[in-house]
Amino acid sequence: MSPSQRKTTLRMVIGSFVAGAGAMVLVGLVAPVAMQGGLAMTDAAASAFVQPEPLIAPLDVVAIEAQLAKADTEMLAMRETTADEVATLARLAGR
Helix, strand or coil, X not given: CCHHHHHHHHHHHHHXXXXXXXXXXXXXXXXXXXXXXXXXXXXXXXXXXXXXXXXXXXXXXXXXXXXXXXXXXXXXXHHHHHHHHHHHHHHHHCC
16 A cells, blocks of 8 residues: 555545544434424523522621620530549640
8 A cells, every 4th residue: 555545545534534423413412402493593582580589698697606605605614614634634644
């Protein structure tokens, strides 16, 4: 096989591959949309979108700060009640 015949054969193989891939895309993607009328503008209609309430509720900052203050108070109370046990554990650990 001469070099020019190899080039011609290679170009033919690549060309047929590209044509086949293009045909598959056309049949697989475009044809179903066209068959269902997806490209037709006759069914297009506008409708108003009304959102009944916000998707994210506004934060109640006062309630959050109260919750954090309560948690801080509880944590300090727990530290006071467990201070002896923590000191014992630290002594046993050799610290």
